[in-house]
Amino acid sequence: MIIVLKPEAPADSAERLIAKIADAGLKPLHMPGAERVVLGALGDERVLAELALDSDPAVESVKPILAPYKLVSRELQAHDTVVEVGGVAIGGDRLAVIAGPCAVESPEQLHETASAVKKAGATLLRAGAYKPRTSPYGFSGHGLEGLRILREVGDDLGLPVVTEVMDTADVAAVADAADCLQIGARNMQNFALLRAVGAAGRPVLLKRGLSATIQEWLLAAEYLMAAGNAQVILCERGIRTFEPATRNTLDLNAVPYVKNKTHLPIIVDPSHGTGARDLVPPMSLAATAAGADGLMIEVHRDPAVAMSDGAQSLYPHQFEALMAALAPVAAAIGRQL
Numbered sequence: 001m002i003i004v005l006k007p008e009a010p011a012d013s014a015e016r017l018i019a020k021i022a023d024a025g026l027k028p029l030h031m032p033g034a035e036r037v038v039l040g041a042l043g044d045e046r047v048l049a050e051l052a053l054d055s056d057p058a059v060e061s062v063k064p065i066l067a068p069y070k071l072v073s074r075e076l077q078a079h080d081t082v083v084e085v086g087g088v089a090i091g092g093d094r095l096a097v098i099a100g101p102c103a104v105e106s107p108e109q110l111h112e113t114a115s116a117v118k119k120a121g122a123t124l125l126r127a128g129a130y131k132p133r134t135s136p137y138g139f140s141g142h143g144l145e146g147l148r149i150l151r152e153v154g155d156d157l158g159l160p161v162v163t164e165v166m167d168t169a170d171v172a173a174v175a176d177a178a179d180c181l182q183i184g185a186r187n188m189q190n191f192a193l194l195r196a197v198g199a200a201g202r203p204v205l206l207k208r209g210l211s212a213t214i215q216e217w218l219l220a221a222e223y224l225m226a227a228g229n230a231q232v233i234l235c236e237r238g239i240r241t242f243e244p245a246t247r248n249t250l251d252l253n254a255v256p257y258v259k260n261k262t263h264l265p266i267i268v269d270p271s272h273g274t275g276a277r278d279l280v281p282p283m284s285l286a287a288t289a290a291g292a293d294g295l296m297i298e299v300h301r302d303p304a305v306a307m308s309d310g311a312q313s314l315y316p317h318q319f320e321a322l323m324a325a326l327a328p329v330a331a332a333i334g335r336q337l
Contacts, residue, residue, distance in 0.1 A: 001048050002076060003039040006060045013058035014039060024051055031077060040065075040076055067261070069218040071225035072232075077263045083231045085203045086160025086179035088123045090233050091265030095330045095337055096294030098162055098267070099319060100126040101301075102309035103139065104146035110153045112301045116316035118157050121323045121337055124180070125150070125159040126296060130166045131308060132186050139307040147177040154179075162205055162296075168196040175200040185210050185237055185272075188220050198227025205296075207235045207269070214254055218262060234258060234266040235296060236287075238273030247275020247312070250283055255290040267294035271312045277303070280314055281322045288329045297322070 005013055014030060014037050021028040021041045026048065029040030041048055045064070054062040067073035082091040090096045099122035101113050114125050129146030131139065142149070147163070154161035160179035165171055166187060174181055180203040187193050188209035197204055204224050208217045217234065224232050236255060238248025250273030258266050268287035270280045284295050300306045300313040314322065327337050 001041045001045070001053070002063045002065060003041065003053055004060045004063075005037040005039070005058050007036065009037070009058035013037075013056075017053065017056065017058065020051060020053075024048075029071075029076070033079075036060075040070075042070055067218075068215065069222040069262070071230075072218050072221045072262045072264060074261060074263050079263060081230065081232075081263045081265060083203050083233050083265055085124060085162070085233075088160055090267065091293045093335055094123075095288060095292075095326065095335045096124065096267065097122045097323070097326075097337070098124040098126045098294065098296040099299050101306065102298050102313065103128045103131050103141055103307055104149050105142075105307050107149050107153070109301060110149055111156070113299055113316070114153050114157050114159060116301065117299050117319060118159055120316070120320040122159070122297075122319075124162055125154050125157070126162045126182075126298075128164050128308075129174075129177075130164055130170065132164075132166055132184055133308070144173060147173060151177045165193070165197060168192050171196045171200050175202045178202065180205055180233070182235075183207060183220075185212075188212055188217065191223060194220060194223035195227050198224040198229040201229070203231035203233065204229060205233045205235050205267075207237045208239065208251075208254070210240045210248070212239070214257060214261075218258070221262070221264060232264050233293075234262070234264050235269055236266060236273070236292075237269035237296075246273075246279065248273050250274060250287075252283075252286055252290045255287065255292050259291055265293040267296055268292045269296040271296070271298040271309070271314075275312045277312055277314055277318070280312065281318070281325065284322055285325060285329050288326055288335075289333065291333065295326075 018028040026043035099117040131141040162180040164182040165174040241249040270283035303310040303313040
């Protein structure tokens with residue numbers, strides 16, 4: 001339920017009502033605004049009804065939250081959430097660009113690639129230390145050693161780092177090393193992992209599952225927020241459809257739709273969305289025009305020898321050209337790089 005207080009409500013009304021909601025065993029939320037103080041109450045609606053909050057003299061209105069994803073919904077929070085990752089804002093006026101190789105392969109490979117993407121204008125570094133692979137014989141990352149390399153390169157270049165966590169047993173180690181924890185498409189509905197990452201206290205980048213509906217995706221984000229983490233970034237990365245021409249079908253409809261339904265920032269991963277290097281630049285431009293708050297792009301110093309996802313990785317000079325092409329598109333929708 002959303003409880004809107006009257007403008008003239010006594011200053012202690014919010015605190016009093018929050019205590020009343022909590023005493024009933026429900027989860028209270030406090031959302032002070034410029035014009036109104038808004039409270040939220042999550043839990044059994046029968047208990048909420050018994051509280052008769054609409055009859056309190058400080059309350060202007062009580063409205064149900066109709067969306068199944070309560071904390072994520074714009075019904076609860078009308079203004080956009082801006083997530084800070086290592087000092088970089090995602091969801092504000094600037095388009096965030098997260099770039100780097102699919103995986104940490106060696107200190108030299110990561111440092112050379114990271115230097116190139118930073119020089120071109122990327123604001124965050126991505127690379128996998130733990131890699132989910134369809135085949136058990138594929139390269140699955142260097143694990144803890146990969147995390148160490150990623151952290152060192154990020155610190156050396158002054159780039160916040162984003163990397164994937166796949167197992168609840170690794171959450172603490174990844175949270176120690178990374179500025180943002182990524183939950184990949186295959187784990188979007190790993191509910192134990194969502195709860196553990198939600199409680200880790202780090203920003204989270206949640207990729208959409210391969211066959212997930214938007215509602216299922218937002219409900220996965222609800223798990224993270226219900227665990228106490230409000231720093232959630234959504235990432236559209238393409239879904240599996242009947243079309244085999246590209247690795248996935250990049251659902252850019254999701255960008256404006258999600259922005260209407262939730263206050264969370266959304267970024268787009270055209271590398272996985274297309275699986276083809278030549279398609280990454282045009283889909284990056286399209287995602288920016290559609291209103292995405294950022295992009296996640298795979299770049300490798302030499303994609304021909306990449307240990308994973310070389311076919312969808314840009315060469316550094318291609319990434320530099322893409323960044324130059326993005327600037328006027330971002331400006332056209334009121335954003336900067």
